[in-house]
Amino acid sequence: MPKKEPVAEIFESVSDGLKQLYRSKIRPIEEAYKFGEFYSPYMNDSDFDAKPMVLLLGQYSVGKTSFIKYLLGRDFPGAHIGPEPTTDRFIAVMHGQEDKTTPGNALAVSANMPFRGLEMFGNGFLSKFQGAQLDSPLLHHVTLIDTPGVLSGEKQRIGRTYSFTEVCAWFASRADVILLLFDAHKLDISDEFKEAIEALKGHDDKIRVVLNKADAVDSQKLLRIYGALMWSLGKVIKTPECMRVYIGSFWDQPLRGSEWSRQLFEMEMRDLLTDLKNVPKNAAVRKVNELVKRVRLAKAHAYIVGHLKKEMPSYFGAQKAQAKLLANIEEHFLKVHRAHSLPVGDFPDVAKFRAVMEGHDLTKFPKLDTKAIAAMEHVLAHEIPKLMAQFPQEGTVSHSNSAV
Amino acid sequence: MPKKEPVAEIFESVSDGLKQLYRSKIRPIEEAYKFGEFYSPYMNDSDFDAKPMVLLLGQYSVGKTSFIKYLLGRDFPGAHIGPEPTTDRFIAVMHGQEDKTTPGNALAVSANMPFRGLEMFGNGFLSKFQGAQLDSPLLHHVTLIDTPGVLSGEKQRIGRTYSFTEVCAWFASRADVILLLFDAHKLDISDEFKEAIEALKGHDDKIRVVLNKADAVDSQKLLRIYGALMWSLGKVIKTPECMRVYIGSFWDQPLRGSEWSRQLFEMEMRDLLTDLKNVPKNAAVRKVNELVKRVRLAKAHAYIVGHLKKEMPSYFGAQKAQAKLLANIEEHFLKVHRAHSLPVGDFPDVAKFRAVMEGHDLTKFPKLDTKAIAAMEHVLAHEIPKLMAQFPQEGTVSHSNSAV
Numbered sequence A, B: 001m002p003k004k005e006p007v008a009e010i011f012e013s014v015s016d017g018l019k020q021l022y023r024s025k026i027r028p029i030e031e032a033y034k035f036g037e038f039y040s041p042y043m044n045d046s047d048f049d050a051k052p053m054v055l056l057l058g059q060y061s062v063g064k065t066s067f068i069k070y071l072l073g074r075d076f077p078g079a080h081i082g083p084e085p086t087t088d089r090f091i092a093v094m095h096g097q098e099d100k101t102t103p104g105n106a107l108a109v110s111a112n113m114p115f116r117g118l119e120m121f122g123n124g125f126l127s128k129f130q131g132a133q134l135d136s137p138l139l140h141h142v143t144l145i146d147t148p149g150v151l152s153g154e155k156q157r158i159g160r161t162y163s164f165t166e167v168c169a170w171f172a173s174r175a176d177v178i179l180l181l182f183d184a185h186k187l188d189i190s191d192e193f194k195e196a197i198e199a200l201k202g203h204d205d206k207i208r209v210v211l212n213k214a215d216a217v218d219s220q221k222l223l224r225i226y227g228a229l230m231w232s233l234g235k236v237i238k239t240p241e242c243m244r245v246y247i248g249s250f251w252d253q254p255l256r257g258s259e260w261s262r263q264l265f266e267m268e269m270r271d272l273l274t275d276l277k278n279v280p281k282n283a284a285v286r287k288v289n290e291l292v293k294r295v296r297l298a299k300a301h302a303y304i305v306g307h308l309k310k311e312m313p314s315y316f317g318a319q320k321a322q323a324k325l326l327a328n329i330e331e332h333f334l335k336v337h338r339a340h341s342l343p344v345g346d347f348p349d350v351a352k353f354r355a356v357m358e359g360h361d362l363t364k365f366p367k368l369d370t371k372a373i374a375a376m377e378h379v380l381a382h383e384i385p386k387l388m389a390q391f392p393q394e395g396t397v398s399h400s401n402s403a404v
């Protein structure tokens, strides 16, 4: 993969822009109305700075670590390649001036790393998590996550000191692309791997499939294997559109096979590299979408709290009044919805909202701050579109992975 | 496809053997104990004589009629080929000395044809059913069923004067192979076609898939299409093993495309022809299995009726006694099961047996005929194995359609 791409710069400047907007205009309002307690935690700079992430998953020995080596064009610290299950930990392969490894415990407490959430998996996991830093152009714009191969049966369930599928789900929700690797030479999809794939539910649009070591079998056999793979994946992944599959052999050895099949593999491999190059652009689009969604929720939240606050008595009986308001909360949502023509989709879950608000004193919340609302609307209507103008024209449409 | 194959002769001689055995040794016993009323109708010679059947299904214009022409190496009477929906009826393409067509009504009443069951679909269907006879070596050992293309939406549902899926299910249960054709150039699987495929449930082992017109797209695109096809089929067909797919272009024009892909298509097409050549052998195996199953059921049935008959009083109160026997029929099944160590699987459905027997007078049935039972056992233990000895060694194992 060549050096720093213009798309990587777009990603960085968009991220920086979003970070500024959030920090200066959104977070103060979120804090005033305690948005973080009703929805997801307040965001920090590191949430914006985190590079797009590519997660690699597959059964053992399918060539995950070799694949990363192939992308980087070199070895990375802590990489082990071999025919037996070799990689025994999750490795975040990141950019750094010098080669070094960092233990998982240290990564999970670094404020400037996107791995703090991993603490919840405890030491059983953190001792099997590690950072690998090195200087490689690709890592300027993505972070790669190597993972231990999925084992079968007992070994997977008992041999591991953490829940493999839960950890995968955590990375999947933060990743921009999930590469599922399969070995054409030895295709079998174990129940354990199916479980891991099922844990990716809701992130189907991020999944790309790699049928690796494709040059190790003859073409007719390859067709059969590819067909069997699609047949099985179609059953496990519920979306009607099929995943994009890249057929090739991703390691540092020359391609084998007939000239024709080599040509095909080369096209496929080129397509995959192009797809990965677009990751930062798509990640930027996704970040924008996510922030827009968050700001809309925060706006609706401010309206709701402002409305409830207005309904409270000024002097006595606040507690009783609050209980009554919360008992009829749906009615009040409806009023807010009508008064400000807010989309229903921007309203919170009734039960959750009520539960959180019961732990608070409504009188302590600020009144509806119309200036703050106007500021949010300005962000949505002007400042974010200004950031988006940086995308090249087709870049505003997120990459589709449908095949036909 | 070349001339009459030795496998075709095996099929005929096995069928003839089964026919003799059934007519002389099994059917008389079945009739004595009214087996036909409790299970499926008595079998006629034509049930044994019927050639193995290959059913072709697919959306319109995928090339079903051209495919048949390709197999025959010539046109058949009543064949219409064209880009618009052309075939408007089911056509049974059969062997005959001279070219001729026969209307569906006539076919459905012919005692020596396997189509009598089709009368139940009435004239709405029979006017859209037709026989085509011609002299072609392939037709010595198989009958091909051309079908109208599956249309989409209204046209399929309203435009047809019979239930397309029910008719398909009828043919599917009698067919030995079901070929599902798809057009690589225009792959879309309509809801109507999915319905038709779902109607094939229970016959999954007969299904083979043909990805036709494969030389009309470039290889990378073909891969995508093939993958998408497997993805979708895996969702519609519930078996974990994937269907065998034959990729090629089955018509009378030379193959297009690169040399490499032409080679691949040729291999695939050859494989399909080999598979079809084995149809008679597999059909013979299936006929044997079906008859063995039927004889076992008939044997258990004779034991059951004989036992019940023995429990009946000789002079008075027959009606009451019969009612009591039928009320406790499970207990009696158990007794018969224990006394003759018959497998539980050979016993009839309790409710069905009771319902049919209620319409009969048990005293009218013959006693347990131990000689007849011995004759049946002789058929199972000696005469059928003797027929089977004709199969070449691998022929006794039915053809597997798993892909990898």
Ligand SMILES: Nc1ncnc2c1ncn2[C@@H]1O[C@H](COP(=O)(O)OP(=O)(O)OP(=O)(O)O)[C@@H](O)[C@H]1O
Residues within 6 Å of the ligand: A058, A059, A060, A061, A062, A063, A064, A065, A066, A067, A080, A081, A082, A083, A084, A085, A086, A087, A088, A147, A148, A149, A150, A212, A213, A214, A216, A248, A249, A250, A251
């Ligand atoms: N494209 C390829 N073609 C053929 N062999 C390959 C290819 N890529 C990797 N291999 C070989 O497969 C074996 C496993 O490779 P690797 O260690 O990279 O797999 P892995 O998926 O990381 O395994 P683990 O899950 O155990 O970490 C090694 O012997 C490697 O040399």
Ligand SMILES: Nc1ncnc2c1ncn2[C@@H]1O[C@H](COP(=O)(O)OP(=O)(O)OP(=O)(O)O)[C@@H](O)[C@H]1O
Residues within 6 Å of the ligand: B058, B059, B060, B061, B062, B063, B064, B065, B066, B067, B080, B081, B082, B083, B084, B085, B086, B087, B088, B147, B148, B149, B150, B212, B213, B214, B216, B248, B249, B250, B251
């Ligand atoms: N292998 C092939 N490659 C390219 N074109 C083909 C091929 N086979 C058939 N065709 C063309 O496709 C069109 C439809 O063919 P045909 O009538 O055989 O399809 P069909 O499935 O029988 O259609 P229908 O359901 O309407 O009866 C015709 O124009 C035919 O010439």
Ligand SMILES: [Mg+2]
Residues within 6 Å of the ligand: A064, A065, A066, A080, A081, A086, A087, A147, A148, A149
């Ligand atoms: Mg590894």
Ligand SMILES: [Mg+2]
Residues within 6 Å of the ligand: B064, B065, B066, B080, B081, B086, B087, B146, B147, B148, B149
């Ligand atoms: Mg036709």
